[in-house]
Amino acid sequence: MKILVTGGAGFIGSNFISHVLGLSQDYAVVNFDKLTYAGNLANLDSIANHPRYTFIKGDICNPAAVEPAMAGCQAVVHFAAESHVDRSIYEPAPAMETNVTGTFVLLQVARKLHIKKLVHISSDEVYGDLPPGAFADENSPLRPSSPYSASKASSDLIVGSYVRTFDFPAVITRASNNYGPFQFPEKFLPLLISNALDDKPLPIYGDGKQERNWLHVTDHCRGILAVLERGRIGEVYNIGGQDVVENLSMARRLLRATGKTESLISYVQDRPGHDRRYALTCEKMERELGWKPAISLEEGLRQTIEWYRANTKWMAAVRGGEYLAYYQKHYANRDRSRHAIKESGGGFPS
Ligand code: NAD
Ligand code: TYD
Numbered sequence: 001m002k003i004l005v006t007g008g009a010g011f012i013g014s015n016f017i018s019h020v021l022g023l024s025q026d027y028a029v030v031n032f033d034k035l036t037y038a039g040n041l042a043n044l045d046s047i048a049n050h051p052r053y054t055f056i057k058g059d060i061c062n063p064a065a066v067e068p069a070m071a072g073c074q075a076v077v078h079f080a081a082e083s084h085v086d087r088s089i090y091e092p093a094p095a096m097e098t099n100v101t102g103t104f105v106l107l108q109v110a111r112k113l114h115i116k117k118l119v120h121i122s123s124d125e126v127y128g129d130l131p132p133g134a135f136a137d138e139n140s141p142l143r144p145s146s147p148y149s150a151s152k153a154s155s156d157l158i159v160g161s162y163v164r165t166f167d168f169p170a171v172i173t174r175a176s177n178n179y180g181p182f183q184f185p186e187k188f189l190p191l192l193i194s195n196a197l198d199d200k201p202l203p204i205y206g207d208g209k210q211e212r213n214w215l216h217v218t219d220h221c222r223g224i225l226a227v228l229e230r231g232r233i234g235e236v237y238n239i240g241g242q243d244v245v246e247n248l249s250m251a252r253r254l255l256r257a258t259g260k261t262e263s264l265i266s267y268v269q270d271r272p273g274h275d276r277r278y279a280l281t282c283e284k285m286e287r288e289l290g291w292k293p294a295i296s297l298e299e300g301l302r303q304t305i306e307w308y309r310a311n312t313k314w315m316a317a318v319r320g321g322e323y324l325a326y327y328q329k330h331y332a333n334r335d336r337s338r339h340a341i342k343e344s345g346g347g348f349p350s
Contacts, residue, residue, distance in 0.1 A: 002028040003228070004073040006060050006106065007080030009033040011183045012042035012121070012175075012217055016077065019221040021047050028052040032069045034059045036094075037322045038083065042314060043182040060102035067110045076110055076118040077228060078103065083140055084186055085125070085148045086330060089272060092147035099151035100158070107162050107170075118170045119228050120159045124213065124240065125149035126174060129275035132308030137281045138174070138236040145273045156236075163234040171231040173224060176240040176280050179300065181307040184318060186326065188212070193308045194315055196258040203331055206270030208248030211277040215241030216300040219293040226289040237289070240280030243297040257305055268334040 003020075007013040008031030020027050020333050033039045035057055039216050058065035060080050070076065080102060082088060103120065106249040127136040128143030142157075144150040162168035179189040192202045223239040231237060245253075251265055283289040295303075306317060319327075 001026060001075060002030065002073045003075045004030045004070050006032050006076070006078045007039070008055075008092065009035055009039035009041055009043060010079060010083070011038075011043075011180075011187075012178055012220060014040075014182055015180065015217045016079070016224060017044060017053065018047055018219045019218065021050055021053060023225075029054070030069055030073060031055045032060070032066070033057055033080065036082070037326075038184050040182070040184075040318060042317065047197055060106050061097060061106050063109055065284035066105060067113070070109055070113055070115070073113075074116045075228060076106065076115055077224065078106055078118060079121045081121075081152070082148065085146045085315055086186070086271060087326075088146055088148035088151070092151075095148050095151040098348075099148075100154045103155035103214055104158055107159065107168065108157060111162070111166060116167070116169060117228065117233070118159075119224060119231070120155065120170055120172045121224065122150065122156050122172050122174045123152050123322055124174050124176045124238070124278045124280050125275065126153040126156055127278070129181055130277045130279055132277065134277070135279045135281040136228045136238070138238055145275050149275075160234075169233045171227055171233060172236045173227050174236060174238050174280070175220050175223070175230075176213035176215045176238075176278060177218045178220050180304055181311070182314075183217075184323075185315065186323070188247065189214075189250075189254075189304070192254050193258070193305055194319075196254055196260045196264060197305075197309060197336060199260065200263070201266035202251050202255070202264050203266050203334070204251055205268060208246065208251065208265075208267065209276070209287075210247050210274060211244050211279065212247065212250075213240045213244045214250075214297055214300075215239065215293060216295040216304075219295050222294075223285060223289075223291045223320065226285070226291045228229050230289050232288070235284075237278040237285050238282045239285060239291075240282045240293075241297070242293050244277070244279045245297070253301065254305070268331065324330045326342060 088095040144153040183190040
């Protein structure tokens with residue numbers, strides 16, 4: 001089966017492509033990616049010359065570019081997105097453009113080309129934040145809080161409308177917060193790990209009591225492949241990790257694992273509209289597809305820290321130009337603790 005993977009140069013997409021090509025002879029992959037700031041072909045160095053892999057640079061919002069890339073494919077796995085909540089708060093337009101319009105364009109082309117199955121990769125953030133102790137299932141209401149999560153919820157609704165109206169063969173997955181190798185360090189875990197390894201402050205928004213449901217990216221990739229192969233058309237599947245952890249407790253855990261002290265914790269101004277808790281129940285994935293997360297948080301964090309320790313060149317490259325500018329804009333005036341990121345200069349990657 002030849003599959004079109006959109007956003008395959010990003011964090012999860014690149015892990016998915018390596019996972020699929022490494023696991024099975026059955027797939028050929030076309031990776032279609034615009035290479036935004038988050039797209040990085042270095043994530044795919046190990047399979048760049050694989051005989052069943054092709055890369056095409058292009059924008060999912062442009063049907064004239066999407067159509068030839070999709071031609072000859074039987075399935076689509078759609079990762080491409082503007083994926084960062086904070087950036088969507090500064091500048092919502094790219095999230096609306098790519099996540100909403102881009103998904104619409106992809107669906108139009110996929111319909112025209114009679115694609116057999118499209119897996120739309122969505123997020124637990126579409127459910128909004130949950131009360132303490134609660135878990136969202138696939139029927140929970142959509143209550144997105146940020147421009148990012150609203151754009152993802154919008155794309156989910158558009159996909160649902162194509163299933164219902166046009167009998168279009170789509171499936172939606174909603175995953176919790178991923179972590180693992182090749183994650184861009186604007187996100188919480190790679191940011192904290194890389195700052196801890198460099199003895200730089202770990203910025204914690206607000207009181208740090210927000211909870212996230214951590215999922216190792218390899219477990220996510222296994223779940224997506226199960227949905228691609230056996231997921232029922234028109235269904236939504238939650239794919240979440242085993243552990244729901246407070247941000248502050250995660251920061252302390254990472255500091256212990258990297259051998260650093262808690263004095264690196266730096267409380268900074270909170271994110272506007274910050275969701276307090278995400279947590280998924282994934283019984284449907286287990287019941288229907290036999291999937292459940294296999295990598296414990298302890299083992300996953302250990303491996304991930306080792307990966308960032310061993311891949312300093314990758315990290316140095318992604319922390320260059322654009323990232324530095326974003327980091328300065330985002331954190332320079334945010335600090336409200338004794339560890340003044342601004343004054344120490346210590347928050348800025350060198
Ligand atoms: P990422 O930001 O690391 O990668 C996104 C990729 O999409 C990049 O390679 C980028 O170049 C590409 N892209 C962006 N706009 C594009 C466009 N217009 N046309 C073509 N390519 C474009 O994102 P990620 O963390 O790998 O997330 C992948 C998907 O998974 C997203 O849809 C995201 O909403 C979803 N998701 C992510 C998480 C998470 O924890 N990271 C959790 C749940 C769901
Ligand atoms: P993030 O990785 O941006 O994912 P999301 O907002 O999609 O869940 O953030 C994860 C959590 O970490 C979230 O509660 C925000 C928090 N956070 C911080 O406390 N400090 C930071 O510097 C960042 C980037 C995130």
